[in-house]
Amino acid sequence: MEKKENSTKQQKQKKNRRKYSLLTLIITSLVTLLIGGGTVFYYMNQKLVAATETSQAMSKIETVFSSLYSGYYKTVSKQKLENGALSGMVNALGDPFTDYMSKDETESLNNTISSSFTGIGAEVQKKGDYVQIIAPIKGTPAKKAGLQADDIILKIDGKSIKGYSLSKAISLIRGKKGTSVTLTIKRGDSTFTKKLTRATIPVETVTGHLLKNNKAIGYMQVSTFSEKTASEFKAEIKSLRKQGAKSFMIDMRDNPGGLMDQALAMSSMFVKNGKTILQVQQRGQAAQVYKAGKKYDKGFKVTEKAVVLINSGSASAAEIFSAALNQSANIKLIGTKSYGKGTVQTTLPFTDKTELKMTIAKWLTPNGSWINHKGIQPTIKADYPSYAYQTAINTKKTYTQGEVSGQIKKAQVILNALNYSVGSANGYYGDSTVTAVKKFQTDNKLTVDGKLNKETVNKLEELAAKKVADSDNALKAATSELSGN
Missing domain, CATH: 2.30.42.10 (PDZ domain)
Structure with a gap:
């Protein structure tokens, strides 16, 4: 399971360890605020108050730690108490993207960022x-x-x-x-x-090809935003152009996000210089505005017509990219509402190779919207048929005539989708369902007994999956949009 955060983690350190450069931006901002005597006084006063409060809190924590370590009725390790204290503070925030990571977990995150x-x-x-x-x-x-x-x-x-x-x-x-x-x-x-x-997990994060039914449309799928995604993206656009692409369909569906700097670079390719890509707002500060320009896209621009596909699995950096193109380049979004992750993370490394990953800011779309927990609405709504989201059928038992269950209802939905009509999918294994199952078994050279056994269910789900692949309504809508139909 790979956890990719919407962050600015990009610079390699020794032994491939990395820090998010946004931490540098935070420090720089604080130094800038110190210019002017009044500001310095206010800042120092706040620091003194914070230091006093921290000292009081740490005193209590140290007392609890010492008491448990020396007085608990059975031996307990210092490491266990330390990890418990750190995890407890992190968990108290209720933020799923803030976490204290062990050495192995830190290495895992770093590997994730590098897509290896x-x-x-x-x-x-x-x-x-x-x-x-x-x-x-x-x-x-x-x-x-x-x-x-x-x-x-x-x-x-x-x-x-x-x-x-x-x-x-x-x-x-x-x-x-x-x-x-x-x-x-x-x-x-x-x-x-x-x-x-x-x-x-695939290192290549961008794949593409010309659509079979329209060779003028270049289809590109971006799976994540890792260290080389922007360069892969640029290379794929160049390749598709050479093959004859006159417009681009960018598929961000089920893209969980990743590095913010990659999203900035890719967004800038489509947005005119000087226009806003996103805003990042830290606590108590005005939002920092990121604008398209050579700094991010190195002068490479995409001026061809384009659309972006999104769904509920499009999160984080995928949402930054999608919102930027929609709001600052008038590019249409096609699909379903995105996930809704509007926060930025950074890491604080420790000498024992553990790290604190924490949320340090929220990001806003070009028009200033915060999409956290809300997601981004598509310009054109289009989705797979409803049966595509149905859960798997339990194959531990065989279902027969006269039974009633939710598992039977699932099979009925699939049978109807495959044109083996059972009438209403109500979960009752009646005559119409038996007839439909027998017809299905006959057509697929299975044992014809009218029962939903493991073999029959597996074949049902296999054929349903194939039909789903051919029922990509978002892709069809995108093709129509780019074709001018």
Whole structure:
């Protein structure tokens, strides 16, 4: 499971360790504020107050730490108490994107930013006592297994993760390439398990091709925003231009985000110099405005007609890019409402190779909107058919005539979608369902008994998945838009 934050983490340190450059911007801003005697006095007074309050708080923390370490009825390690104290402070914020990370977790994040890691390929966040999937990444085990945005992970390898920190859950899901991990997933009212084989997550974050039905349209999919995404994006545009592309369809669906500097560079390619890409607002300060220009795009511009595809899995840097193109370049967004992550993170590294990752600012769209928890609305709404979001059918039992269940209703929905009519999908295994199942089994050379066994259900879901792939209404709408139809 790969956690990619909307941050400015970009400069490599020794042993490939990195810091977010926005931290430098924060320090620079403070130095600027110190110009002028009155400001210095105010700042120093505030620092003295903060220092006094911190000293009082630390005194209590030290007393509790010492008392537990020396007086608890059984031996407890200093490391456990220290980690507990740090995690407790972080958890008190209730912010799923602020986290105290162990050495392994820090390495994992750094690997994620460089797009060189193994795992299942899903952006996640803390959701109550459990972990929620923001979006699976295309081509990864998570995507192939059918995991979706908003899925809740209840168990890892059969063990409940209730109350686990996000970092701990991530560390359990990650592992060596080729090994497997079983996740218990809650989707809506259904719960099911998925066994995934860990793999190397694709380093290439941008892929593209000319549409088969319109060779003048260049289709580009951006899976994440990592260190080389902007350069990959630029190279793909050049390649598609040479192949004959006259317009571009940029697919940001299920893109969980990543590095803010990459979003800035890519957005600037489409936005006229001097126009706003985004704003970043730190606590108690005016928003810092980022504007398109050679500083970000190196003089490379895209002037061809373009559209952007978004959905509920488009988050963070993907939303920065989408909002910038929509509001500052009048480029249409097609699909469904985006995820809604409007905060910026940075890291504070420690000498023991652990890190504190914390939210330090909120980002605003060019027109000043804060999309946190709200998302971005598409210009043109278009989505897959509703059955595409249906949960998997439980194949541990066989369903027969006369039974009533939610699992049977799922099968009925798929049968109807595949043109094997059962009438109303009400969950009752009546005569019409038996007839439809037998016809389906006959057409697909399965044992014809009118029962929904594992073999029949697997074939139903396989064919439904193929039909979903051919029912990409957002892509169809985008093609129509670029074709001028």
